[in-house]
Amino acid sequence: MAASMKADEAVSTLYHWAGGPQRGLSARFSDVTDPATGEVTARVPLASEEEAAAVIATAKAAFPDWRDTSLAKRTRILFAFRELLNARAGELAAIITAEHGKVLSDAAGEVARGQEVVEFACGIAHLIKGSATENASTNVDVHSIRQPLGVVGIISPFNFPAMVPMWFFPVAIAAGNTVVLKPSEKVPTAALWIAELWREAGLPDGVFNVLNGDKTAVDALLTHPDVKSVSFVGSTPIAKYVYETGTANGKRVQALGGAKNHMVVLPDADLDLAADQAVNAGFGSAGERCMAISTLVAVGDIADVLVGKIADRAKALRTGDGRRSCDMGPLVTMAAKERVTGYVDAGEAAGANLVVDGRTGDFDADGKGFFVGPTLFDHVTTDMSIYTDEIFGPVLSVVRVDTYEQAVELINSNPYGNGTAIFTNDGGAARKFQNEVEVGMIGVNVPVPVPMAYYSFGGWKNSLFGDTHAHGTDGVHFFTRGKVVTTRWLDPSHGGINLGFPQNA
Template identity: 75%
Template sequence: MTAPVAHWLDNASFPGSSDRTAEVTNPATGEVTGRVALASAADAEAVIASAAAAAPGWAATSVAARTQVVFRFRELLNERAADLAAIITAEHGKVLSDAAGEVARGQEVVEFACGIPHLLKGGYSEQVSTGVDVHSKRQPLGVVGVISPFNFPAMVPMWFFPLAIAAGNTVVLKPSEKDPSASLWMAELWREAGLPDGVFNVLQGDKEAVDALLDHASVKAISFVGSTPIAQYVYERGSAAGKRVQALGGAKNHMVVLPDADLDLAADQAVNAGFGSAGERCMAISVLVAVGPVADDLVAKIADRARGLVTGDGTRGADMGPLVTRPHRDKVAAYVDAGESAGAKVVVDGREVDADGAADGFWLGPTLLDHVTPEMSVYTDEIFGPVLSVVRVETYDEAVALVNANRYGNGVALFTSSGGAARKFEVDVEVGMIGINVPIPVPMAYYSFGGWKSSLFGDSHAHGTEGVHFFTRGKVVTSRWNDPAVKPQGGLELTFPQNT
């Protein structure tokens, strides 16, 4: 039996002392391909201690030297991106082209981090008062923890660790135990890029590892992406321990289609955004809001496209792969059962898919439900699978009210030919990320990613300038240097200082 997928400490694989492990499977075959170590408290202590020991030296390293390491990581990742994509497909199940896209979007943040000298520079004001100057600076926090989900084992960690490292912090990454191997591949790439021991570390595990990061005094900040209940737990426990926390939670993203929209474009994008990566995206479109008379034509067009998709093994040219585990596949299918029982019409039934893959794969094909209403569980809950629900409304105002009444506020899209309607929609909706004729409005790396309401706990979004600020602390220095040619200076004055 091969050794479990291990932790990463001091730029080397670290097996740890725990005897607890979890299965790692290939979702396209159902085969158990390995096991991953689940950290004990002692394992977590060892990994965090390594990061803490490395923190002062890395923070003292020049910005130029840190940037050179990040740039070398970028170059190595460009050369070997296909290798990382293959690892993602083998453990997550998404098709190879989608895995390659994940790596490319993560690389955007690496490239943004290469510009960290400009992002870290402070300001300087001379002679703000007589003989007084003021300047500002940003400094690293120390050890930061990154807790990432199964659906993007490379991209989501890369939303955080490039900026954290470039800013002078050390990192402990806790990847999902469902697809852990990408984390070690990236750790090895950092070592090859010249990153010193202890700057990038991996702690494999489950809740015990998460709690260790949330509670440990040496960990100063936590970045988390996952479901809303866990995001809230991470935020509350981490904040109670005095940490800075950004916890990105779940979503129920709507796509509103107005009567003047290009219905063929809308249908194409609804399929792309609803069924890409088997719907296992926090930015997936899971609700299509058909306004007025467009519903029948739009549903027919989406159904026609969805029936033509090939569900199968991501290494064999399929359009959509399996779900990540069998329990998750069965949970998603149960939502379809519940929607049907509640009165939704199953237009395309993914439960009956004939997949191009092994019989034991975790298959569920594209599923389209029409006449869904807001009280149904297929509408209220984040399903995280290839299920697209159609809700019919009569007016723009009804559509906006539906979006705003939802507990989530991660992403939303509007399809229209009217610039006026688009401009009004941007103002009216209570959602953090908005697409206009764009179904998955994930911002570029130099903007920040994050939602509203129950889709985000904490005040800071991911990457962009907000990401830089999250991983640094600001200082403002007010200084006065006496001019030896001017005497006398000083003297007693107990009034509040004023700028004169």
């Protein structure tokens, strides 16, 4: 699946998807690399404004029929997609590892978490049903309904090529919308693989489309009058741009931005558990997660012991090709590697204590991959760039504070509010924390508090632009709009006789 347009080319050329594969015509391409080796593996076309308009037109043309397709038929297609994805999840995980670099087990976990949203969307019939009131006034009935928007755009980041798009498109499609997905040009193949799987599941052509590209494609989704909503996940500056541009053009927008997630460890916590989870949350997927823990806040006199435990675990991690028996893979591009090592240089120059240095080491890979090993700083202060900026790499900073109150103030004064965690055996402290902290997603002895699909995902402050979160009931409401119908019928009517058992169709 997701084969190149010319299978005999040494470097494959990818395509757009609009009712099927569509060759890129703009003459603009971007290289796709294998992060573990540094080799170029494909070229992805970067759409022109005209190509973007053509893909959007395909989605618009497919909308009326899909909108009018019964919920029963829509749901059957979603179930078929679910079954195909379960059977072939390993294929998608391998694609993710080849283009993003995360280890295969992590890629498989990403697919599984995305599949949760597919399963949630299979229950869409219950979630979009309206309500009714008989005799709201004399002989007058009132009922409400929810209807799809039309063409919806999804702009997806590189770090979760499958899971993040699946936060949105299963709900959007189940609700009767048609989708144009713009994946990151760094990791485009997963989206094309998913498009082919939808076709195999029986989804009509034009309902799910893939528009490859750069800012030109993004701006097309934000400004084209036929696109009714845009869902975005990425860095905060771009999220703000997406939100402001999209809303200025009359669209619904949910734009999830960046993060600086803190993990508070209280003196009564199980320090071995805390150390394990700090390593898992700080270095999983090479730190390229918007929910990664990048700052550990050690409260009281536990810091020396805790830092030692984390350092021992970090040094034991094996970094290399994600297809091998490694704990952590490479960063996605050479530019990402240079950005992260630049922050490590800056932290060292600013006076933070570099406990574990990941800039060099023995990496289990062939070629020149984009590797940075686990990196641990201690005695970090809030004026250092390794604290203030979202590094998006395997860099964990330890900040020391004396009291719980100082820890909460540190988090609440941060401009981001995506996720946070507290590690403690004190239920009262945990309850106080979840009440007082100004963050959208909170974990208690859970370092990466990504909610299940039937809840909604999203942060506060500069981590979210727009008032609607992803998936869950928020997602259903985002991809539908309500109507209220008031009716009066003066004369009854009668249908014909049919003794057969009624069936959905």
